[in-house]
Amino acid sequence: MGNLSGKTAVVLGASGTSNFGSVIARTLANEGANVVVSGRRAEPLEDLADEINGLAVRCDVQDEDQIQSLFDTALAKFGGVDIAVNSAGILASGKIAELDAGKIRPTLEISFIGALLFFKWAAAAMKKGGSVITISSLTTRLPGPELAVYSGARAGIDHAIKVAAVEYAEQKVRFNSIAAGLIQTDMTNPLFDMDAVIEACVRETPAGRMGTVQDIAQAALFLADGERSGFINGQILDLAGGQQMGHLPRL
Numbered sequence: 001m002g003n004l005s006g007k008t009a010v011v012l013g014a015s016g017t018s019n020f021g022s023v024i025a026r027t028l029a030n031e032g033a034n035v036v037v038s039g040r041r042a043e044p045l046e047d048l049a050d051e052i053n054g055l056a057v058r059c060d061v062q063d064e065d066q067i068q069s070l071f072d073t074a075l076a077k078f079g080g081v082d083i084a085v086n087s088a089g090i091l092a093s094g095k096i097a098e099l100d101a102g103k104i105r106p107t108l109e110i111s112f113i114g115a116l117l118f119f120k121w122a123a124a125a126m127k128k129g130g131s132v133i134t135i136s137s138l139t140t141r142l143p144g145p146e147l148a149v150y151s152g153a154r155a156g157i158d159h160a161i162k163v164a165a166v167e168y169a170e171q172k173v174r175f176n177s178i179a180a181g182l183i184q185t186d187m188t189n190p191l192f193d194m195d196a197v198i199e200a201c202v203r204e205t206p207a208g209r210m211g212t213v214q215d216i217a218q219a220a221l222f223l224a225d226g227e228r229s230g231f232i233n234g235q236i237l238d239l240a241g242g243q244q245m246g247h248l249p250r251l
Helices: 020-030 042-052 064-078 101-125 148-167 189-193 195-203 213-224
Strands: 008-012 034-039 055-058 083-086 130-137 173-180 235-239
Touching: 008 020, 008 064, 008 101, 020 034, 020 042, 020 083, 020 213, 034 042, 034 064, 042 055, 055 064, 064 101, 083 101, 083 213, 101 130, 101 148, 101 173, 130 148, 130 213, 148 173, 148 235, 173 213, 189 195, 213 235
Parallel strands: 008 034, 008 083, 034 055, 083 130, 130 173, 173 235
Antiparallel strands: none
């Protein structure tokens, strides 16, 4: 059994076949944690929960009552929460000149408002301290066209983790973010069929390769485990192979 034996983790955004949330959930379970998997689609959640001997709880991060219920359920089942991972999000794009409020609000509801409320209820469930992790993006550091809404919402929550780290200091709850580069998942699969896009990204990445979902999962495991990362708080961990030092590829 791994370092997380006896710990309980809640992972939101895990209703996919191969996305950040599902792979993180498997990794935490392999380390011995009790894992509550959550998202909007019930069937893949149930399949994942069966696979890892966890618990599936449907939750739409746009509904605060559902977020509260998610953590209440975890508390009732396992008696506490030690780790909370928010990987919920949607990919939104559009030039600023073409935006209107209706196109902006859905991303803010999920990636900023929902994430902030996830922090609120995660911390409320962590009576003995814990680790809250959110998944962010390389595009919060490196501007790209048509990403004002997507990267703006992510950048906002990256700053909010620093505020949360200060506000929950006495409660011993840590808040950190993982800023991921382009990684192949259920959502980004179409981009990985475009050789020119991948070749351009690799050229801009000092590590000389694309990142993987396992890279993300191992980073989340590191931040989840207080023995490994207990003195890291209020940080954005760049997981982009060094690309964050340069720029997005010019396509």
